[in-house]
Amino acid sequence: MAKLHLHPGKERSLLRRHPWIFAGSVARLEGHARPGDTVEVLAADGRALGRAAFSPASQIRARMWTFDPGQPVDHAFFKRRVREAVAWRQAHPDLARQEGVRLVHGEADGLPGVIADRYGAVVVVQLTSAGAEKWREAIVAALAAATGCATIYERSDSDVRRLEGLEPRVGALLGELPAAPLLIEENGVRMEVDVVGGHKTGFYLDQRDNRLLTARLAAGRRVLNCFCYSGGFSLQALAGGATEVLSIDSSAPALEIAARNLAHNPQLDPARAHWREADVFAALRELRQSGERFDLIVLDPPKFAPSAAHAQRAARAYKDINLFAFRLLAAGGILTTYSCSGGIGLELFQKIVAGAASDAGVDARIVHRLAAAPDHPVGLAAPEGEYLKGLAIQIGQAAEAAPVRPD
Ligand code: SAH
Numbered sequence: 367m368a369k370l371h372l373h374p375g376k377e378r379s380l381l382r383r384h385p386w387i388f389a390g391s392v393a394r395l396e397g398h399a400r401p402g403d404t405v406e407v408l409a410a411d412g413r414a415l416g417r418a419a420f421s422p423a424s425q426i427r428a429r430m431w432t433f434d435p436g437q438p439v440d441h442a443f444f445k446r447r448v449r450e451a452v453a454w455r456q457a458h459p460d461l462a463r464q465e466g467v468r469l470v471h472g473e474a475d476g477l478p479g480v481i482a483d484r485y486g487a488v489v490v491v492q493l494t495s496a497g498a499e500k501w502r503e504a505i506v507a508a509l510a511a512a513t514g515c516a517t518i519y520e521r522s523d524s525d526v527r528r529l530e531g532l533e534p535r536v537g538a539l540l541g542e543l544p545a546a547p548l549l550i551e552e553n554g555v556r557m558e559v560d561v562v563g564g565h566k567t568g569f570y571l572d573q574r575d576n577r578l579l580t581a582r583l584a585a586g587r588r589v590l591n592c593f594c595y596s597g598g599f600s601l602q603a604l605a606g607g608a609t610e611v612l613s614i615d616s617s618a619p620a621l622e623i624a625a626r627n628l629a630h631n632p633q634l635d636p637a638r639a640h641w642r643e644a645d646v647f648a649a650l651r652e653l654r655q656s657g658e659r660f661d662l663i664v665l666d667p668p669k670f671a672p673s674a675a676h677a678q679r680a681a682r683a684y685k686d687i688n689l690f691a692f693r694l695l696a697a698g699g700i701l702t703t704y705s706c707s708g709g710i711g712l713e714l715f716q717k718i719v720a721g722a723a724s725d726a727g728v729d730a731r732i733v734h735r736l737a738a739a740p741d742h743p744v745g746l747a748a749p750e751g752e753y754l755k756g757l758a759i760q761i762g763q764a765a766e767a768a769p770v771r772p773d
Contacts, residue, residue, distance in 0.1 A: 368397030402500025419497020423531030581606030597624030671709035688722035
């Protein structure tokens with residue numbers, strides 16, 4: 367096994383169990399290692415720190431598999447780690463009964479670069495690091511053993527693979543996808559999961575608890591769901607007793623799934639659901655011009671800032687949509703607003719939203735602080751894993767109506 371020697375002091379974050387070794391921390395590689403190979407990690411004084419996956423193409427030069435220098439990284443290692451990750455979810459009172467659940471959430475499950483989501487009898491994996499790529503077979507075997515699922519499908523087509531020098535890879539790894547659409551039940555609502563063509567692994571599992579909160583807040587309210595994708599928040603709002611739900615997304619294929627999802631749930635009143643294919647930024651302006659008001663608004667935009675480098679432009683976009691949303695709320699209304707941008711922390715996000723409320727001229731208070739569901743844990747030593755943040759904000763008086771256009 368090759369040895370990765372660190373610069374003096376660069377062992378500190380590893381001793382706190384942060385799993386990443388940046389290129390700048392590496393003094394030299396002793397021996398030869400190919401992408402994904404396991405290397406022994408040594409502090410400058412020669413102390414062994416554990417074993418990591420080597421990734422020469424990435425700024426994250428190595429990711430720790432284990433902080434135990436004596437632990438072999440082999441098939442048995444992956445079997446154990448995957449089994450622990452799956453078992454923990456099975457023992458969790460809220461997760462055990464879910465048909466859609468994230469089984470492995472990368473670093474926080476001790477498996478950097480490995481994502482695995484289960485949708486009923488199908489597991490979808492996404493491998494995003496050179497180390498995970500190297501151990502594909504072991505990971506697939508471990509997932510099959512831990513879940514008993516006969517179908518494992520790969521969706522390794524996320525952009526981050528390029529940073530590791532990896533090509534996209536999609537397709538069946540074990541068994542075959544069923545011919546019929548894949549349906550899961552999420553808290554009483556049936557949802558179609560597009561494993562092959564959908565976003566991420568087909569569905570936004572991380573928002574499960576927040577969709578349920580929407581259901582609980584929606585009774586008797588007129589709801590606006592922006593960036594609705596396949597309608598997860600919309601259908602939960604209907605299930606919770608919303609009087610009307612207007613949902614907006616710019617993607618026609620997403621809205622087609624949303625329409626099918628409504629049909630999969632005959633318990634919901636389709637007359638209360640309205641869908642609009644539009645750019646949210648433009649649609650919010652139009653709604654204000656036409657004097658519309660909503661009692662509950664959901665803003666769950668795509669990742670405006672994938673990294674800190676995009677933060678400034680992203681901040682403007684978040685400010686704009688939140689400002690428009692505040693202006694559309696009826697008195698006493700609630701805005702639930704999210705950011706899944708790793709480049710925008712909770713503190714900054716809260717500041718942006720506060721600025722938007724102030725510009726809209728509304729008094730506002732936080733009534734819920736929101737995050738990803740518990741099958742997306744965050745390593746305490748690696749808080750940058752906390753990408754999804756949200757706030758539920760209630761306003762007092764409504765903002766003033768839009769000035770009448772001179773035309
Ligand atoms: N809330 C959803 C997930 C939202 S993902 C859920 O719970 O499942 C973000 C969505 O925003 C995608 O469906 C994408 O098509 C849409 N989108 C991205 N930019 C947009 C824009 N400018 N206007 C409208 N929709 C947009």
